[in-house]
Amino acid sequence: MTFDLETAASPKGLRRVAIDPVSRVEGHGKVTILLDDQHRVKQVRLHIVEFRGFEKFIEGRPYWEVPVMVQRLCGICPVSHHLAASKAMDLIVGAVPVTASATKIRRLMHYGQIMQSHALHFFHLSSPDLLFGFDSDVARRNIVGVAMAYPDIAKKGVLLRKFGQEVIRATAGKRVHGTGSVPGGVNKHVSRADRDALRKDLPQMLEWAQDAVNLARQLHMQDAAMHDSFGSFRSNMLSLVRADGAMDLYDGVLRARDASGRLILDGASDQGYLDLIEEEVRPWSYMKFPHLRALGPEKGWYRVGPLARVQNCDFIPTPLAEAQRQEFVAWGGGEPVHATLAYHWARMVEALHAVEVIGELLDDPDILSGGLMVTGTRRSEGVGVIEAPRGTLIHHYTVGADDLVTMCNLIVSTTHNNQAMNEAVRSVAREYLDGVEITEGLLNRIEVAIRAYDPCLSCATHALGRMPLKVALLGDGGEVIDHIARSSTGEIVRDLAARVRVDG
Amino acid sequence: MIAPLLVFGWGNLSRGDDALGPLFVLRLRERLGAAQTRVDFLDDYQLQVEHALDLRGRERVLFVDCSVRCAAPFEVTALEPARDATFTTHAMSPAAVLHVYREMEHREPPPCTVLEIHGERFELGTEPSGAALAALESAVDWGERWVRGAVTAGEGEEPPVLRGVQQVVKVG
Numbered sequence: 001m002t003f004d005l006e007t008a009a010s011p012k013g014l015r016r017v018a019i020d021p022v023s024r025v026e027g028h029g030k031v032t033i034l035l036d037d038q039h040r041v042k043q044v045r046l047h048i049v050e051f052r053g054f055e056k057f058i059e060g061r062p063y064w065e066v067p068v069m070v071q072r073l074c075g076i077c078p079v080s081h082h083l084a085a086s087k088a089m090d091l092i093v094g095a096v097p098v099t100a101s102a103t104k105i106r107r108l109m110h111y112g113q114i115m116q117s118h119a120l121h122f123f124h125l126s127s128p129d130l131l132f133g134f135d136s137d138v139a140r141r142n143i144v145g146v147a148m149a150y151p152d153i154a155k156k157g158v159l160l161r162k163f164g165q166e167v168i169r170a171t172a173g174k175r176v177h178g179t180g181s182v183p184g185g186v187n188k189h190v191s192r193a194d195r196d197a198l199r200k201d202l203p204q205m206l207e208w209a210q211d212a213v214n215l216a217r218q219l220h221m222q223d224a225a226m227h228d229s230f231g232s233f234r235s236n237m238l239s240l241v242r243a244d245g246a247m248d249l250y251d252g253v254l255r256a257r258d259a260s261g262r263l264i265l266d267g268a269s270d271q272g273y274l275d276l277i278e279e280e281v282r283p284w285s286y287m288k289f290p291h292l293r294a295l296g297p298e299k300g301w302y303r304v305g306p307l308a309r310v311q312n313c314d315f316i317p318t319p320l321a322e323a324q325r326q327e328f329v330a331w332g333g334g335e336p337v338h339a340t341l342a343y344h345w346a347r348m349v350e351a352l353h354a355v356e357v358i359g360e361l362l363d364d365p366d367i368l369s370g371g372l373m374v375t376g377t378r379r380s381e382g383v384g385v386i387e388a389p390r391g392t393l394i395h396h397y398t399v400g401a402d403d404l405v406t407m408c409n410l411i412v413s414t415t416h417n418n419q420a421m422n423e424a425v426r427s428v429a430r431e432y433l434d435g436v437e438i439t440e441g442l443l444n445r446i447e448v449a450i451r452a453y454d455p456c457l458s459c460a461t462h463a464l465g466r467m468p469l470k471v472a473l474l475g476d477g478g479e480v481i482d483h484i485a486r487s488s489t490g491e492i493v494r495d496l497a498a499r500v501r502v503d504g
Numbered sequence: 505m506i507a508p509l510l511v512f513g514w515g516n517l518s519r520g521d522d523a524l525g526p527l528f529v530l531r532l533r534e535r536l537g538a539a540q541t542r543v544d545f546l547d548d549y550q551l552q553v554e555h556a557l558d559l560r561g562r563e564r565v566l567f568v569d570c571s572v573r574c575a576a577p578f579e580v581t582a583l584e585p586a587r588d589a590t591f592t593t594h595a596m597s598p599a600a601v602l603h604v605y606r607e608m609e610h611r612e613p614p615p616c617t618v619l620e621i622h623g624e625r626f627e628l629g630t631e632p633s634g635a636a637l638a639a640l641e642s643a644v645d646w647g648e649r650w651v652r653g654a655v656t657a658g659e660g661e662e663p664p665v666l667r668g669v670q671q672v673v674k675v676g
Contacts, residue, residue, distance in 0.1 A: 057518070057629040072518035073628070075549025124553055155608055162554040176548050177517075 094376025116164025123157025
């Protein structure tokens with residue numbers, strides 16, 4: 001099976017172009033577009049090189065090392081990997097459930113990560129596009145431009161992120177390479193001094209988080225037609241929710257809704273994810289395409305992340321975010337909101353929720369005292385699922401009698417969104433590609449669509465002006481009609497003589 | 505009490521030569537000993553906006569990274585704030601971090617230097633290469649002099665730092 005514009009109907013005369021920019025970070029993105037002789041778009045693909053060798057990196061290590069080592073898989077959301085691995089290893093050591101203190105300290109760590117990640121994305125990665133428009137001057141379309149036009153926004157973004165990082169430090173032990181969460185619990189309480197310092201700053205953070213969600217909502221509504229249609233498509237949505245249907249980003253059961261909002265999966269244990277989710281391999285991409293096994297690859301693919309979570313849950317269990325969620329849901333007029341750009345609005349609803357949860361947990365005496373660790377009957381297999389900033393993150397391990405990991409399977413958020421990101425790019429290509437000349441505005445629109453998902457590939461999507469995204473247009477005969485790329489300094493380079501590697 | 509000097513290395517300890525930044529921090533801290541109080545040591549996976557706040561109250565700052573572009577064994581460059589394209593990325597340049605500091609604090613950042621150590625291999629799960637580790641040792645020697653230059657400024661030894669972002673010292 002294939003999707004519209006995924007594979008050209010008549011491949012004769014068309015060739016697949018792969019451009020691989022050199023990268024030293026986790027991966028890279030590339031977009032290929034094939035045209036016929038009328039310059040009609042025939043094929044669009046977003047290729048992302050997935051994290052390579054993750055499983056092999058982990059297999060053979062002692063299980064107790066894993067929650068620390070997995071942080072090195074990704075420099076962007078190490079805390080999410082730290083906690084997902086810890087949850088899986090809780091099962092290995094029979095620590096089910098962990099203590100109340102351990103659960104709350106981990107939750108505090110996790111919501112700190114959600115907050116700082118969402119703040120960075122909105123204030124520093126996306127706000128230039130949202131505030132100035134996709135076709136604004138490149139030099140203006142960066143955070144410096146934002147800082148000049150909206151002086152408070154850049155500062156709020158830095159300080160919100162700093163606060164989230166401090167929450168992580170207070171719970172994980174260090175700002176990076178944290179060791180706080182271990183199989184069976186956590187290894188330290190939050191200190192009273194750290195708790196007091198965070199509480200002191202909380203009211204300001206809450207105010208700024210409210211400002212942020214209001215800004216995101218206003219930006220969406222002030223150009224509603226564009227925001228609702230840009231890169232838009234209908235899809236299923238998947239996330240964890242609490243057993244009672246509340247939003248829960250740390251733990252819960254799996255729930256999925258179809259494009260009309262009807263439940264198609266609910267209350268499913270995350271331990272059985274392999275019975276629910278299947279990953280399809282397609283020959284043109286390194287990254288797999290997950291889908292709900294019962295529906296198959298054509299109808300079973302889904303979106304994860306803020307857009308899914310805000311609409312999958314029945315309610316958000318904190319008052320300010322719940323009020324914002326209701327406004328968000330009302331925007332759909334009885335149907336789910338499918339707009340790609342609505343991810344930004346949903347993300348800020350979650351950021352506000354995260355600050356509220358942090359406030360509740362800072363008031364909870366269990367983070368200062370109480371049992372930290374439990375043990376139980378040793379098991380050989382464990383699955384840990386968490387809602388990372390970008391979506392559902394699955395860690396699955398088996399461990400031998402010698403305590404060494406014998407199998408590791410990870411499905412990261414970006415993989416869940418693989419089909420969705422491809423659909424978003426194709427939607428943008430249909431609407432904006434003129435077929436002959438690639439403009440900087442087109443490049444930026446492609447980036448905007450990808451960036452809305454906040455995929456965890458640092459150089460693939462978060463490098464406005466530096467994103468190693470090259471676009472080539474080929475004619476039926478394989479000739480290069482146009483080739484445009486950005487240099488490392490953000491300079492736009494159009495070079496028809498550039499070397500283009502052609503596969504097949 | 506904020507230490508007047510900051511040494512900030514970044515990279516991933518499990519990605520081959522990318523470990524050079526945090527390894528530099530580790531090695532220099534070992535050499536100087538736990539008793540010293542004039543230097544703060546920080547490391548992270550990547551530079552980000554909030555790291556601008558770590559510059560507050562410093563007399564001098566040394567940023568340390570691995571680079572495929574620099575000449576072996578290492579290069580040293582004096583930094584100036586710059587509005588480069590990394591502002592909206594998950595991996596900012598040190599010059600961009602300085603610019604965030606200037607925007608946030610409404611003042612010039614402290615004198616900052618970037619030390620780039622040459623590396624070539626970045627595969628997940630690999631150790632730094634022998635050549636990279638040799639370059640690291642040379643760089644740590646230089647780093648020790650950079651610190652001592654502050655401690656013994658009256659003794660006349662100047663660290664080999666040039667002024668101006670375009671000026672580069674190639675060592676080796």
